[in-house]
Amino acid sequence: MKNLELKILTKIIRELSHFLLVHGFKTFSLETKVEDKVTYFVISIDQPKKALLDKMNERISRERELEVETYGWELLGDMDDKNELDVLGLLIDDIVIEEKPNQAVITLSRVSRYKD
Amino acid sequence: MKTLYLKLKGRMMMPAIFLILFAMAFSFDSLSAIYEGYLNILQSPSVLISDYLEIGGLGATLFNVATIMLINIIMLNRLKVKMSGPIFAGLLTIAGFSFFGKNIFNTIPIYIGIYLYAYYQKLEFKSFMIVVLFSTGISPIVSYLIFGTGWPFYIGVPAGVIVGIFTGFVLPALSAHTIRFHKGYNLYNIGFAMGILSMLYAAMLTTLFGFDLFVFGTTTSEAYHYELLILTLVLSSVFIASGFIANRKVLRKYPKLLKRTGRAVSDFIRDEGRDITMVNVGVMGLISVIFITVLRIEINGAVMGGILTVMGFGAFGKHPVNSVPVMLGAAFWFLLSPVVTGDPAGVGLAIAVLFVTAIAPIAGRFGVLFGIFAGFVHIVLTPFTYVFQGGFDLYNNGFAAGFVAALLVPVFEFLKKNVPEEEME
Structure with a gap:
């Protein structure tokens, strides 16, 4: 995997951790699976607010834009307010939210577009 | 049609x-x-x-x-x-x-x-x-x-x-x-x-070569002020009208856009829609016209460049709420400079009143007073960054703005610990 992709994946993990901590989640799990070209980030959180999940879905499910990714990926992980998921949304291809009683499992996936 | x-x-x-x-x-x-x-x-x-x-x-x-x-x-x-x-x-x-x-x-x-x-x-x-x-x-x-x-x-x-x-x-x-x-x-x-x-x-x-980089000096022409003023008003009107044609109730979307800090990467077209972004672009053009008119700045090529850039960034981070405070800070020094130095404010300061909006996100994040102060610091710094970079970087204000933001943002964060954070709506 290209070094640039590894750096971006590391930043995504940092941004997600920061986002969850900023929103007051004291217990959460963040699992990362790298499979060939696709990387999955699986987050499990307890008792999330519906509004938070909806906003995450809205912000992250937008179309990925490679032009903005190459320009602004270094800003990932420097979140200044609770609402800043815009940059992350540009780097994620897909989001699936599975709501269970008192728990949610959020799966984000990203396809590497960088050739080795 | x-x-x-x-x-x-x-x-x-x-x-x-x-x-x-x-x-x-x-x-x-x-x-x-x-x-x-x-x-x-x-x-x-x-x-x-x-x-x-x-x-x-x-x-x-x-x-x-x-x-x-x-x-x-x-x-x-x-x-x-x-x-x-x-x-x-x-x-x-x-x-x-x-x-x-x-x-x-x-x-x-x-x-x-x-x-x-x-x-x-x-x-x-x-x-x-x-x-x-x-x-x-x-x-x-x-x-x-x-x-x-x-x-x-x-x-x-x-x-x-x-x-x-x-x-x-x-x-x-x-x-x-x-x-x-x-x-x-x-x-x-x-x-x-x-x-x-x-x-x-x-x-x-x-x-290495002993060149005097500033031998060419500054050449400007204010002969086409009115033509370019009309052009700016026409372009601003085209954008505002297009926004309203696309959506008659477009202004209902404006308060949400105006709440954005504007910090990179803020894509207003993607996040808020083309209709309200076009209105914002036009409004930013009109704000530029108001500032240059009040400050009696005549439009030359560089000022026109500033106006078009401010309008362009109306889709990428700038709006009246985060831009006007930094412009006021810059305008303050533009007016004060002749009194302090005894020299008339030059074209470098005139365009800085427009290009200062590079740091609009500072006002968007920290508020009006911090924005005004940042605008003032920016315009004071721009003549010095021009000398550093020899005039090869046309975005001299972008060069200055990088230092201003890097210097002030950590200080403002320290001073204003409890910044109101946007909640998920």
Whole structure:
């Protein structure tokens, strides 16, 4: 995997951790699976607010834009307010939210577009 | 008619703006005057501040603006690049700086450099399109090496082209790195990256070759103030009207947009919609007109560049709430400067009142008073950054804004610990 992709994946993990901590989640799990070209980030959180999940879905499910990714990926992980998921949304291809009683499992996936 | 409007709306009116500028070029000057003026523009060293209105006249300058816009619009269409906020901002910035420094001749080597970087990185050229559009702010280095050094063409031309290609080649990596320095609070990040490169070029040309980089001085022409004022009002009206045609209740969306800090990467087209973004672009144009009118600034090529850039960034981070405070801070020093120094405020300070909006996200995040202070610090710093970078970086305000943001944001964060945080709505 290209070094640039590894750096971006590391930043995504940092941004997600920061986002969850900023929103007051004291217990959460963040699992990362790298499979060939696709990387999955699986987050499990307890008792999330519906509004938070909806906003995450809205912000992250937008179309990925490679032009903005190459320009602004270094800003990932420097979140200044609770609402800043815009940059992350540009780097994620897909989001699936599975709501269970008192728990949610959020799966984000990203396809590497960088050739080795 | 409706189909045409939808197509234009999809491209944020850019083809219409190209046509307006192109038609205006031929309505002001004869074909021969445009030809002669255009040759003068192409052969100008183009370092800050080389006003093409003075060098080539209004017709040739508008022809230069229109042709550069056309080439970039064609490139974006061929590469199927979506008209997002940063792309729109890049196009209008290119148009603006084609009034004072950018021409077809000095921009191409830089594009080639970025293309080679993309090839080297095995990435699509279009993925660097934001850098491509803003990269030409450093194009004067190409013109200077060819026309400004006094070197024979067999040395000057290869030197200009090679340095231009090298600049394009390193810029994508450099700009990705510099955005961390100011954490996205400087909207002209590539201007900051180019300022660092320009500083290196200026030092080398001065130290190794003994050139006086400021020998060309500042050339401006205020002879077309009213024509350009009307052009700005027409363009602003076109954008506002287009927003209302797209959606009569468009203003209902404005409060949400105005709450954005504007920090990079804020794509208003993507996040808030084309209709309200077009209105915001037009409003930013009108705000620029109000400021220059109140401050009695006459429009020359550089000021026009500032107005178009402010309008362009109306889709990529700037809005009245975050821009007016920093403009007020800059306007304060613009008015005070003649009293303190005894000299009239020059064109550098005049354009800084517009380009200070590079740090609009500081006001967006920390509020009005911090914004005014940041605007004041910015305008005081710009004359010094100009000397550092030798005039090769047309985005001198972007260079200054990088330092202002990097300096003030950590201090403001320290002073204002309990910044109201936006809650998920």
